Amino acid sequence: MHRTEFKVRDYECDMQGIVNNAVYFNYLEHARHEFLHSRQIDFAALARAKVNLVVVRAEMDYKASLTSGDQFYVTTQYQPVSRLRFGFKQQVWRSADQKLMLEALITGTALNEAGKPFLPPELQLLLD
Template identity: 60%
Template sequence: MEHIPFSLEMSVRDYECDMQGVVNNAVYQNYLEHARHEYLKSIGIDFAALAAQGINLVVTRVEIDYRFSLTSGDRFTVEVRPERISKVRMGFRQAIRRIPDGREVISALVTGTALNPKGRPQLPKELDEVLGKL
């Protein structure tokens, strides 16, 4: 991935692994979502405050390429790089990399939008400003 404005370090917990001893494929989406929420908080966008105003950030598409499996106790980083896809759609290019070797575990593109209180796609001003600087 190119310039990464945000990276979050995490660790695999035992209960996230399946019978084969590797992280279950669905768990990776939890890692990605947590990192996106932390990224938004880091730039001053409060996911919960938006929801309280009737503005809901929603995922409309997830593309994940699985390259390598994490196992219990592995440390890793989740990288987040936002991009504007259209007037009302945003994307988050994300990668998970194992620590300490930096091996790429997955790469993903998560696409989403925001729904205004009437349920119509409309990015909130603060998010639109951030995406406008990219």
């Protein structure tokens, strides 16, 4: 399991003083990129090689709200879904009290230069 640390910035909050729901997508995406990087998979290098990792489904269960200044972390685990799809099970935890704030399953695939789904060797290694 990979862990990425964050701190809520003022501009990520909405008029209610809580993190806007859409901002969590950014947190989760950054944590997935850090997860891949920790396993020597360079998201940008894959894109330059015309291998595009794309999200095809996002399931998010909001449990509680983060507010400005909260320190938190996102855990990320790779989870195979099918021959051509992969998942990332992710959780957002508030650091101060270890409270679970969000659970997510982000499902993706890789598209080759022709736009066809496939599982590149770099991601196949995660299955081993």
